[in-house]
Amino acid sequence: VHMTTNSTLQMAEFDKEAAKNASTFAHDGFGNATLKRLFKKIVNIGFAATNDSEQLKAISNLEADLTGIYSKGKVCLESKGCLQLEPGLTDIITNSRSYEELLAVWKGWRDASGKLMRTKYTDFVKAMNAAIKFSGFNDTGEYWRSWYETPTFEQDVRTLFEELEPLYVELHAYVRKRLKEKYGKDMFPETGHIPAHLFGNMWAQQWSNIYDLLVPFPGASSVDITAKMKEQNYNVTHMYRVAEDFFMSIGMEKMTDAFWQNSMLVKPTDRDVVCHASAWDFYDENDFRIKQCTSVTEDQLLTVHHEMGHIVYFQNYRHQPRLFRGGANPGFHEGMADIVSLSFQTPEHMKVIGLLDEVPQDSDSDINFLLKMALDKVAFLPFGYLIDQWRWSVFRGDTNSSNYNQHWWDLRCRFQGISSPVKRTEEDFDPGAKYHIPGNTPYIRYFVSFVVQFQWHEALCREAGNTRPLHRCDIYNNTNAGNKLREMLRMGSSKPWQDAMEAITGQRTMSAKPLVNYFDPLLKWLKEQNKEENTGWSASCPSSIPTPSALAAGSANLFISITCFVLCVFFAFFQIR
Numbered sequence: 383v384h385m386t387t388n389s390t391l392q393m394a395e396f397d398k399e400a401a402k403n404a405s406t407f408a409h410d411g412f413g414n415a416t417l418k419r420l421f422k423k424i425v426n427i428g429f430a431a432t433n434d435s436e437q438l439k440a441i442s443n444l445e446a447d448l449t450g451i452y453s454k455g456k457v458c459l460e461s462k463g464c465l466q467l468e469p470g471l472t473d474i475i476t477n478s479r480s481y482e483e484l485l486a487v488w489k490g491w492r493d494a495s496g497k498l499m500r501t502k503y504t505d506f507v508k509a510m511n512a513a514i515k516f517s518g519f520n521d522t523g524e525y526w527r528s529w530y531e532t533p534t535f536e537q538d539v540r541t542l543f544e545e546l547e548p549l550y551v552e553l554h555a556y557v558r559k560r561l562k563e564k565y566g567k568d569m570f571p572e573t574g575h576i577p578a579h580l581f582g583n584m585w586a587q588q589w590s591n592i593y594d595l596l597v598p599f600p601g602a603s604s605v606d607i608t609a610k611m612k613e614q615n616y617n618v619t620h621m622y623r624v625a626e627d628f629f630m631s632i633g634m635e636k637m638t639d640a641f642w643q644n645s646m647l648v649k650p651t652d653r654d655v656v657c658h659a660s661a662w663d664f665y666d667e668n669d670f671r672i673k674q675c676t677s678v679t680e681d682q683l684l685t686v687h688h689e690m691g692h693i694v695y696f697q698n699y700r701h702q703p704r705l706f707r708g709g710a711n712p713g714f715h716e717g718m719a720d721i722v723s724l725s726f727q728t729p730e731h732m733k734v735i736g737l738l739d740e741v742p743q744d745s746d747s748d749i750n751f752l753l754k755m756a757l758d759k760v761a762f763l764p765f766g767y768l769i770d771q772w773r774w775s776v777f778r779g780d781t782n783s784s785n786y787n788q789h790w791w792d793l794r795c796r797f798q799g800i801s802s803p804v805k806r807t808e809e810d811f812d813p814g815a816k817y818h819i820p821g822n823t824p825y826i827r828y829f830v831s832f833v834v835q836f837q838w839h840e841a842l843c844r845e846a847g848n849t850r851p852l853h854r855c856d857i858y859n860n861t862n863a864g865n866k867l868r869e870m871l872r873m874g875s876s877k878p879w880q881d882a883m884e885a886i887t888g889q890r891t892m893s894a895k896p897l898v899n900y901f902d903p904l905l906k907w908l909k910e911q912n913k914e915e916n917t918g919w920s921a922s923c924p925s926s927i928p929t930p931s932a933l934a935a936g937s938a939n940l941f942i943s944i945t946c947f948v949l950c951v952f953f954a955f956f957q958i959r
């Protein structure tokens with residue numbers, strides 16, 4: 383669904399009219415805090431405040447063009463024909479273990495998407511910044527950050543990130559060690575960075591798809607969920623029913639009839655669509671939809687739960703006035719979307735739904751499980767943090783079209799400790815290869831989500847009377863936990879997020895501690911594994927990239943060694959004779 387330019391303009395007219403009417407009240411002095419908050423939302427109309435409708439038209443058209451490029455992108459490979467991101471390219475990135483094939487897909491996708499967006503994105507930034515000035519913001523990033531209602535927001539997320547960094551650094555060092563064993567250390571730059579295409583994910587944002595290369599204890603329990611799903615003939619509808627069942631088990635409502643009738647759950651074959659998953663509230667208290675090109679994999683099963691989490695939030699705040707039907711802040715909506723994943727993925731729960739035969743009780747299996755979780759939840763942190771570091775810098779004007787890609791890779795190298803496997807220039811526009819850049823969806827919400835979901839998980843498990851370690855807690859079937867969660871959800875955005883946080887956890891701040899506690903046993907184990915490693919990486923990107931010629935040199939070395947060996951054997955043979 384993309385809002386047509388006409389309806390964008392009409393909505394802007396409506397918002398302006400409403401804001402004008404509301405301004406005739408001295409609402410700043412209202413005694414009723416809720417009413418005051420509602421009026422503040424009526425007058426806060428973002429881009430619609432501009433007096434130049436050409437700006438709004440440009441914003442709307444450019445966003446449509448950019449997402450159009452993203453959804454039409456195709457990569458043609460000699461061996462496999464022409465593929466789109468979902469499912470074709472994603473399948474290869476997930477499953478291939480060939481350095482060369484991964485590289486072809488990684489580069490191909492960036493050539494087919496981001497690279498074509500550069501000039502349009504430059505215009506897009508200009509138009510948004512011009513329009514948002516009418517709302518009194520210096521730039522679009524400042525406007526986006528205002529949704530968090532925290533003057534120290536930038537500093538707060540930095541502090542959280544710094545608290546979590548040591549855990550990420552240990553995970554990174556362990557993964558690097560194992561990937562060097564797999565791909566050969568010649569392919570890794572001296573700076574300590576890991577080539578970005580080896581993580582089983584197009585953006586190196588979550589790494590659990592290469593869990594098979596990294597299993598700590600191969601002998602202990604660990605399962606291949608995708609394989610199990612295929613074995614049990616899972617289909618798309620079943621996946622949504624499994625997710626619905628989880629939410630209902632904690633006392634949430636079932637999906638509405640309109641949900642099942644109107645959602646787009648599989649990729650249509652007759653047209654290009656935006657396949658990036660999303661959830662939609664049509665604000666009539668009944669029509670809620672998911673749009674997702676669902677395929678039968680473990681990743682997708684988690685995404686199904688994620689999107690349905692958004693729907694459950696919609697359902698719980700549907701009684702609120704229209705302008706309060708939103709998350710307490712954007713990070714809360716995403717946190718709600720992911721909270722179930724922490725229960726759902728436990729071995730205890732996998733057994734309940736028949737995707738695991740036996741719940742292991744030994745500590746080796748525990749480490750296996752925690753590593754798997756860390757590959758999603760810890761690996762993501764720097765990525766979730768850096769996307770909007772880049773965008774805030776662009777909106778602020780510190781980064782412009784002459785150094786878009788340079789700054790992007792500076793951040794990727796510095797925070798994630800990964801590097802591009804081929805040379806990048808300002809011809810490329812690698813940010814555009816990630817959906818949320820053309821889609822113009824802010825990203826810091828996911829970083830916030832990954833922090834707060836652990837706070838909530840801890841609080842809900844306490845509420846549920848859980849006695850197991852936090853990482854083995856499953857709130858399935860527990861209506862006490864569900865009720866607690868609902869207390870927060872039903873508030874929508876009618877109160878500041880600190881109130882919503884307090885409703886669940888009893889505290890009014892974000893905290894990295896529950897996440898750190900959750901992974902504590904793994905951190906100890908990782909440190910032990912990394913004793914002989916130089917953990918970390920240099921702050922800036924490697925100046926030279928191990929290229930195919932280095933690869934050739936690698937094979938040349940191998941050639942020489944084999945030749946020497948053969949000659950030795952040959953001479954030894956004659957010696958003996």
Ligand code: KAW
Pocket residue numbers: 588658659660661662663684685688689692715716719720821823828
């Ligand atoms: C992630 C990835 C894998 C597994 C778990 C994960 N949790 C968070 C992520 C990161 C992120 C990503 O893929 O990079 N996840 C998503 O983008 C999921 C899509 C969404 O559900 O967050 C979606 C994004 C979107 C927003 C607006 C238009 C189109 C897409 N958000 C929503 O649909 C949404 C709807 C209403 C309220 C809040 C969010």
Ligand code: ZN
Pocket residue numbers: 688689692715716719
């Ligand atoms: Zn989401």
